[in-house]
Amino acid sequence: MDFNDNREEAALRARVRAWIAENAAEYEGLPPAKTPEEYVARQRGWQKKKYGGGYAGITWPKKFGGQGRAPMEAIIFSQEESRSAAPTGLYDIGLGMCIPTVFTHGSPDVIQRFVRRALEGDEIWCQLFSEPSAGSDLAGIRAKAVRDGTDWIVNGQKVWTTNAHLCDYGIIITRTDAGAPKHKGLTMFIVDMHAEGVECRPLKQMSGASDFNEVFFDDVRIPDAWRLGAEGEGWQVALTTLMNERLAVGGKPRNSPDWSMLMRVAAITETARGPAVHQADVRERIAQAYINDRGVALTQQRALSALSQGKTPGPEQSIAKLVVARQMQEISRFALDLSESAGFLTGEDGSDLARLQDSYFWAAGLRIAGGTDEILRNIIAERVLGLPGDLRPPKDTPFNEVQPL
Numbered sequence: 001m002d003f004n005d006n007r008e009e010a011a012l013r014a015r016v017r018a019w020i021a022e023n024a025a026e027y028e029g030l031p032p033a034k035t036p037e038e039y040v041a042r043q044r045g046w047q048k049k050k051y052g053g054g055y056a057g058i059t060w061p062k063k064f065g066g067q068g069r070a071p072m073e074a075i076i077f078s079q080e081e082s083r084s085a086a087p088t089g090l091y092d093i094g095l096g097m098c099i100p101t102v103f104t105h106g107s108p109d110v111i112q113r114f115v116r117r118a119l120e121g122d123e124i125w126c127q128l129f130s131e132p133s134a135g136s137d138l139a140g141i142r143a144k145a146v147r148d149g150t151d152w153i154v155n156g157q158k159v160w161t162t163n164a165h166l167c168d169y170g171i172i173i174t175r176t177d178a179g180a181p182k183h184k185g186l187t188m189f190i191v192d193m194h195a196e197g198v199e200c201r202p203l204k205q206m207s208g209a210s211d212f213n214e215v216f217f218d219d220v221r222i223p224d225a226w227r228l229g230a231e232g233e234g235w236q237v238a239l240t241t242l243m244n245e246r247l248a249v250g251g252k253p254r255n256s257p258d259w260s261m262l263m264r265v266a267a268i269t270e271t272a273r274g275p276a277v278h279q280a281d282v283r284e285r286i287a288q289a290y291i292n293d294r295g296v297a298l299t300q301q302r303a304l305s306a307l308s309q310g311k312t313p314g315p316e317q318s319i320a321k322l323v324v325a326r327q328m329q330e331i332s333r334f335a336l337d338l339s340e341s342a343g344f345l346t347g348e349d350g351s352d353l354a355r356l357q358d359s360y361f362w363a364a365g366l367r368i369a370g371g372t373d374e375i376l377r378n379i380i381a382e383r384v385l386g387l388p389g390d391l392r393p394p395k396d397t398p399f400n401e402v403q404p405l
């Protein structure tokens, strides 16, 4: 296996690096945005630059405003982007998961209305799937949509909706036939997040930030023209979204600590037994972190290699996500413990301490988002190792016999 870029990939990387250096320079050294408006404005500004430079929707078909290029080109761009100060993140769910679902399952009018505006950064999207009693078991959702002439009326609650408070539109999965088996009575729609009856309530995280929301729907009207896929086919539509999510969450989050950061912290930490980096137990943890980092990098190379050959990465992507999230939590916890009372102080923006604290708070969520550790282990056991399947309830029982609504 060749881990280096081929000649065309190397040329593209050089072009992308130069473009990003020129265009992202204005974000270098900026302190974090102080208000939601400033945060949105920065992210929107960068999305518009990418659109103007021909780096938005790199793999999307040209007819939807994309560039029609190979997945490897998008990966090279995002690798280079993540090394820069460019403000990214707000558009990831919309452009990575929601809009590909819209252009795969929406009507031509819907595609015309929504896709290009999202790509240009004018409209921001969220994913309204999880509910208080349906996350891993997504097909167990209870938010209801009932037909009313040419509209549908939606009632229910979603939860953990990333950035819902900043979004203009979302894709929402609803139950439209409780008498059908659980995977068969679902329908997906586009919903206007500013519509009457939509209420976002922010959830406060342990980091102090509020990036997620509970979203309540009280008699919210959605035109039938905004349905994605056929009535009752929402599960198939959701699979398009989830497939894109799996591809997106396998990577290492930007700025996450690795073995080298642990090494740096150990090198400057004095303990009662001398410098931490000289202690056998500390060295063992650094070595373990190094082994995990290399394992993840090689697993990701396997996925990149598949993409480079025009193939789709397989379920082994789950291994990278499982290890990355645990590794992030373990490295940051160990390094903060090692720093003793200094670990409690608020680190200066951009410092190792601040990065460790951020990743310690963020890692717990990462172990849940996009598939919990246990669900990923099931996938690896069944689909990578070929072990016998988990016990699952029969799929044909009508939903309202399993869970009364």
Ligand SMILES: Cc1cc2nc3c(=O)[nH]c(=O)nc-3n(C[C@H](O)[C@H](O)[C@H](O)COP(=O)(O)OP(=O)(O)OC[C@H]3O[C@@H](n4cnc5c(N)ncnc54)[C@H](O)[C@@H]3O)c2cc1C
Binding pocket: 093, 126, 127, 128, 129, 130, 131, 132, 133, 134, 135, 136, 137, 159, 160, 161, 162, 212, 364, 365, 366, 368, 369, 370, 371, 372, 373, 374, 375, 378, 390
């Ligand atoms: C940071 C973050 C961002 C998110 N963003 C969004 C978003 O934008 N939109 C959205 O719709 N959702 C979002 N979510 C929700 C996320 O998809 C769910 O939290 C996730 O699917 C888990 O569901 P749950 O929280 O209901 O936990 P549950 O599914 O109730 O799981 C509870 C526990 O039971 C375990 N468990 C469940 N089933 C099994 C099984 N079959 N075998 C073994 N163990 C099992 C789980 O591993 C877990 O430990 C986000 C979550 C997080 C943390």
